[in-house]
Amino acid sequence: MIQENVLEALKHVTYPGFTKDIVTFGFVKDIAIEGNTVALTIDITSSADEVKAQIKQDATTELQKIGFETTIITITAPQAPKQLSNSMSGKNIAPHVKNFVMVSSGKGGVGKSTTSVNIAVALAMQGKKVGLLDADIYGPNVPRMMGLDGQKPEIQGNKVLPLKAYGVEVMSMGLLMESGQSLIWRGSMIMKAIEQFLRDILWSELDVLVIDMPPGTGDAQLTLAQSVPVTAGITVTTPQMVSLDDSRRSLDMFKKLHIPTAGVIENMSGFICPECDTESDIFGMGTTAPMAKEYDTELIARIPIEPAIRIGGDSGMPITYHKPDSQTAKRYQEAATVLWAFIEKVNAEGGANNQAIQPTTPPGVSACSTTATTATAKPHSHEHSNSGGGCGSHNGDGKGGCGCH
Numbered sequence: 001m002i003q004e005n006v007l008e009a010l011k012h013v014t015y016p017g018f019t020k021d022i023v024t025f026g027f028v029k030d031i032a033i034e035g036n037t038v039a040l041t042i043d044i045t046s047s048a049d050e051v052k053a054q055i056k057q058d059a060t061t062e063l064q065k066i067g068f069e070t071t072i073i074t075i076t077a078p079q080a081p082k083q084l085s086n087s088m089s090g091k092n093i094a095p096h097v098k099n100f101v102m103v104s105s106g107k108g109g110v111g112k113s114t115t116s117v118n119i120a121v122a123l124a125m126q127g128k129k130v131g132l133l134d135a136d137i138y139g140p141n142v143p144r145m146m147g148l149d150g151q152k153p154e155i156q157g158n159k160v161l162p163l164k165a166y167g168v169e170v171m172s173m174g175l176l177m178e179s180g181q182s183l184i185w186r187g188s189m190i191m192k193a194i195e196q197f198l199r200d201i202l203w204s205e206l207d208v209l210v211i212d213m214p215p216g217t218g219d220a221q222l223t224l225a226q227s228v229p230v231t232a233g234i235t236v237t238t239p240q241m242v243s244l245d246d247s248r249r250s251l252d253m254f255k256k257l258h259i260p261t262a263g264v265i266e267n268m269s270g271f272i273c274p275e276c277d278t279e280s281d282i283f284g285m286g287t288t289a290p291m292a293k294e295y296d297t298e299l300i301a302r303i304p305i306e307p308a309i310r311i312g313g314d315s316g317m318p319i320t321y322h323k324p325d326s327q328t329a330k331r332y333q334e335a336a337t338v339l340w341a342f343i344e345k346v347n348a349e350g351g352a353n354n355q356a357i358q359p360t361t362p363p364g365v366s367a368c369s370t371t372a373t374t375a376t377a378k379p380h381s382h383e384h385s386n387s388g389g390g391c392g393s394h395n396g397d398g399k400g401g402c403g404c405h
């Protein structure tokens, strides 16, 4: 038996929550073989005990299958990070929040808010301290979806207390203005609003803040990424090609904003008939995984079209909480588990860092563009508190020349 046999066998051990195996990830080290005994080290990136136990068990099984009687497997893992991810260099205007998740999409109406709500509720049901920020200033839907429509948050001094539903702290522009009111805002005002949501809301010491973004790749996304180190980005898409085209822009934006991409959620993927529980294809299914691969990430959930999801949204009763045994609730729970594993991996590898996209990058080099241009070196409008060079999107009217747009 030689090292190659061992590596071949361990290629059957996938890293929990991911599709790649531990050999491909490069985690297997120091293989020593003597007769029927093999000793090796698996150097993983997660500090979670259940991940260690799972890998050890799977590796032992695979090595026994190829004839080893004694397996000595040492798993080395990083210490659970004591520091918050936001203590990294870069900017963080909400340092009491440990992790930030940006839920984005290229297209409107594909299910970002529904996904944000259900993932936030799933994470809370898994014991995490969770906040949900509705950063869709123009179309705030989260209050209705969380059953908080019409409620007003308490003001403390010049700060605002988030409301709470299903174990999740919630804030939205919809909670701060009268229902049905429209907002006509300039880009610079959107940036200020996003900053205030992070700075002036009395969030607890959250494990994670899930942020439901407006559709597209604009000022809100850029301001958020510059204001806090976003630990994970999720792109929501529907399976049609026209939606996938827009999703590519969203995935590209994560890359340009240095946001680690947790993966893609394919929403409205097939239809589950409420009568017979069978699944049929409407917008197409399974088109998303190849696109995710193009961007070095993966499909983390396929959520079908299901009337109960829409009803749950309209009635403020998220399916994940109210129908926990449904197939869809289980898929949201799985997606939340994968997301959390990803967050742990990012933190074990040093955490998110938004230093590179701060507006202080050298003049002429846009944080969002791969080439230096003189156009991006223009001084920024004084209206925006982050201004000072760098990304050309920060002109006062929010219509900049940033490559992210």
Ligand SMILES: Nc1ncnc2c1ncn2[C@@H]1O[C@H](COP(=O)(O)OP(=O)(O)OP(=O)(O)O)[C@@H](O)[C@H]1O
Pocket: 105, 107, 108, 109, 110, 111, 112, 113, 114, 115, 136, 139, 141, 213, 214, 215, 267, 268, 269, 303, 304, 305, 306, 307, 309, 310, 311, 313, 314
């Ligand atoms: N898988 C699904 N099955 C059935 N209905 C769904 C599903 N996903 C979302 N919906 C419904 O589709 C509508 C749009 O979803 P949602 O508001 O979450 O999209 P969005 O991407 O946040 O939209 P916007 O871009 O306007 O913010 C909502 O009524 C929601 O309840």
Ligand SMILES: [Mg+2]
Pocket: 112, 113, 114, 136, 139, 141, 212, 213
């Ligand atoms: Mg929305």
